[in-house]
Amino acid sequence: MSKATDNVLSIRNLSIDYATQEGSLKALRNVDLDIPKGQIVGVVGESGCGKSTLISSIIQLMANNAKTTSGTVFFEGEDLLTMSPTKLKSLRGQRMSIVFQDPMSTLNPVLTIGKQMVDIQYRDKRSKSQKRQRSADMLAQVGIPDPASRLNQYPHEFSGGMQQRISIAMALQAQPALLIADEPTTALDATLEVQIIDMLKELQSSIGCSILFISHHLGVIAELCNQVVVMYAGEIVEQGPVSRVFKSPKHPYTQKLLECDPASIAKKTRNLPTIEGEIPNLSDLPAGCIFTSRCHKKTAQCEELKPKRHAVTQGATEKHFVTCHLESL
Amino acid sequence: MSQLLEVNNLRVQFRVKSSMASWLQKSESPFIDAVRDVSFKIKEGETFTLVGESGSGKSTLANAVVGLLPTASGSINFMGDDVTQMPDKQLMAYRKQISMMWQNPTGSLSPRMQVGDAITEPYKIHNLSDRDKQQEAKRLLNLVGLSARFQDRYPHQLSGGQARRVGVARALALNPKLIVADEPTAGLDVSVQGEILNLLNRLQDDLGVSLFVITHNLNIVRHISDRTAIMYLGRFVEEGPTDDIFVNPHHPYTLALLSANPEVTNVGALERIALKGEVPSLMHRPSGCEFHTRCPFAQELCATVAPVGIDFGFEYSATCHYPR
Numbered sequence: 016m017s018k019a020t021d022n023v024l025s026i027r028n029l030s031i032d033y034a035t036q037e038g039s040l041k042a043l044r045n046v047d048l049d050i051p052k053g054q055i056v057g058v059v060g061e062s063g064c065g066k067s068t069l070i071s072s073i074i075q076l077m078a079n080n081a082k083t084t085s086g087t088v089f090f091e092g093e094d095l096l097t098m099s100p101t102k103l104k105s106l107r108g109q110r111m112s113i114v115f116q117d118p119m120s121t122l123n124p125v126l127t128i129g130k131q132m133v134d135i136q137y138r139d140k141r142s143k144s145q146k147r148q149r150s151a152d153m154l155a156q157v158g159i160p161d162p163a164s165r166l167n168q169y170p171h172e173f174s175g176g177m178q179q180r181i182s183i184a185m186a187l188q189a190q191p192a193l194l195i196a197d198e199p200t201t202a203l204d205a206t207l208e209v210q211i212i213d214m215l216k217e218l219q220s221s222i223g224c225s226i227l228f229i230s231h232h233l234g235v236i237a238e239l240c241n242q243v244v245v246m247y248a249g250e251i252v253e254q255g256p257v258s259r260v261f262k263s264p265k266h267p268y269t270q271k272l273l274e275c276d277p278a279s280i281a282k283k284t285r286n287l288p289t290i291e292g293e294i295p296n297l298s299d300l301p302a303g304c305i306f307t308s309r310c311h312k313k314t315a316q317c318e319e320l321k322p323k324r325h326a327v328t329q330g331a332t333e334k335h336f337v338t339c340h341l342e343s344l
Numbered sequence: 345m346s347q348l349l350e351v352n353n354l355r356v357q358f359r360v361k362s363s364m365a366s367w368l369q370k371s372e373s374p375f376i377d378a379v380r381d382v383s384f385k386i387k388e389g390e391t392f393t394l395v396g397e398s399g400s401g402k403s404t405l406a407n408a409v410v411g412l413l414p415t416a417s418g419s420i421n422f423m424g425d426d427v428t429q430m431p432d433k434q435l436m437a438y439r440k441q442i443s444m445m446w447q448n449p450t451g452s453l454s455p456r457m458q459v460g461d462a463i464t465e466p467y468k469i470h471n472l473s474d475r476d477k478q479q480e481a482k483r484l485l486n487l488v489g490l491s492a493r494f495q496d497r498y499p500h501q502l503s504g505g506q507a508r509r510v511g512v513a514r515a516l517a518l519n520p521k522l523i524v525a526d527e528p529t530a531g532l533d534v535s536v537q538g539e540i541l542n543l544l545n546r547l548q549d550d551l552g553v554s555l556f557v558i559t560h561n562l563n564i565v566r567h568i569s570d571r572t573a574i575m576y577l578g579r580f581v582e583e584g585p586t587d588d589i590f591v592n593p594h595h596p597y598t599l600a601l602l603s604a605n606p607e608v609t610n611v612g613a614l615e616r617i618a619l620k621g622e623v624p625s626l627m628h629r630p631s632g633c634e635f636h637t638r639c640p641f642a643q644e645l646c647a648t649v650a651p652v653g654i655d656f657g658f659e660y661s662a663t664c665h666y667p668r
Contacts, residue, residue, distance in 0.1 A: 203398070233608050285568070289538040
């Protein structure tokens with residue numbers, strides 16, 4: 016299986032349901048996603064589109080009422096869905112790690128940074144001073160000045176941007192193969208956002224890991240990622256190289272999303288574009304395409320038939336896929 | 345347009361040490377200035393936006409303006425009366441004319457209160473018992489584009505965008521002259537963000553209410569605001585008409601903020617200016633110009649002498665020795 020060696024993560028036909036009082040809620044449906052080695056893949060989509068469910072299934076820390084109904088999640092050639100809990104535990108934090116949105120609630124406020132950074136190396140057989148040295152080196156890599164003495168400080172003694180850089184340092188300390196970043200820049204302002212993005216790019220190339228980057232800031236995705244995945248209501252509607260997807264979006268949802276970005280509207284307006292309508296109820300799915308109710312280009316067949324995934328570019332090395340009837344014509 | 349709010353040299357302090365500790369450590373003041381010497385005006389029917397990084401004092405300034413925080417010095421004039429000198433009774437009347445939209449929409453609604461009760465609660469607080477609450481709730485929900493069915497919902501049954509709308513409805517209950525909106529679109533998707541901003545714009549056109557919007561999203565500022573102020577370490581570094589600031593920013597910090605804005609298309613993007621170093625602590629403010637530690641254009645003078653505001657006319661000013 017050569018596929019598994021090219022891709023750090025390879026998800027096929029993944030569907031996840033949540034059991035709720037109103038019946039089963041189909042949070043993810045038939046998701047196919049590859050994260051190639053050394054690439055940064057961005058995921059965009061509105062809240063409730065299944066981004067968090069996707070993450071929880073990759074790290075296999077799912078809610079109690081979640082049920083995987085179909086699919087495989089291959090990580091470095093092994094299926095995470097059939098893996099033993101012990102094996103999974105040894106992967107988490109070691110081969111894959113995660114950076115969350117809010118650094119303040121990621122870091123423990125009553126322990127020093129140094130203590131926390133050494134603690135998470137518990138699997139390592141090295142001496143404590145060696146571990147400490149490693150942590151200091153990692154802090155230096157994320158641009159924290161005077162790292163050795165700052166290890167003795169508590170989280171509140173750092174600014175928001177520094178805290179986020181510390182969480183990134185902690186996540187990358189074990190040199191994982193995959194870093195999952197869940198909206199790591201949402202809580203930061205523009206100048207710090209750019210700092211974090213530049214730093215992630217640098218670290219990614221020096222460590223050689225892959226990054227799954229979740230965000231709803233389109234500009235950040237455009238700047239950081241190689242590939243982008245657009246999700247809507249639990250399905251992937253479009254995916255491909257960032258330059259291609261953002262330059263010539265094929266799915267009506269992607270097109271609308273890009274139109275709505277206030278940054279892309281050059282002229283000052285008091286009436287910003289929006290996407291009409293609401294996300295469909297995931298426990299009572301429409302028969303046809305999931306985006307039909309809000310689509311400005313819908314035809315009769317969209318209401319009845321589920322669209323299939325089509326390659327937009329035939330034969331190109333970098334594939335651009337879209338799930339829409341209009342593209343199959 | 346007549347003047348609605350005028351803030352002069354406002355200073356808000358927080359105590360960070362006991363008097364004893366500061367006396368023992370000699371000379372160190374037990375206070376930090378979260379907002380220092382801030383002056384601005386908001387006209388009737390105008391939108392004023394405040395931009396700055398987290399920790400720069402935006403929310404503190406908003407809370408002080410609404411009268412929720414004591415001020416150390418300076419004045420806040422609302423239609424001719426100084427809010428900082430008001431006795432409690434008058435302050436209550438003042439708060440009827442000014443309302444707040446909080447940063448966390450679901451968190452600012454009581455989880456045990458139905459939407460209808462939440463948005464008519466201001467009537468109860470201000471003893472306006474003559475109003476028909478059912479009728480008012482319907483009217484307010486209608487104003488923000490929600491159906492009357494929402495009256496019976498609880499906050500956990502609302503989506504982020506709906507909770508924002510409820511926040512707007514509650515802010516509108518007493519027909520205020522000024523709405524203070526703290527990060528009105530934080531955490532919303534671009535489409536829902538557009539809906540909320542359109543709603544605020546429409547209400548302003550229909551009702552003539554003034555808006556004081558706090559945000560760190562520069563992309564939306566351009567579309568909604570008439571005037572903008574950029575805040576750094578509790579001070580305004582630049583203030584002026586929004587259009588002018590976006591076309592020709594004078595302060596290096598504004599320039600850095602605008603150039604750092606990641607965009608999908610690179611059309612019209614400025615050459616990126618990287619800021620070095622970290623945001624200084626409020627406990628140890630840098631000497632001279634407080635931005636000189638991170639400023640790419642800083643010169644000797646900046647480290648020693650604090651710059652004064654330069655007036656470019658048209659109510660446009662920047663605080664810098666070497667404005668761009």
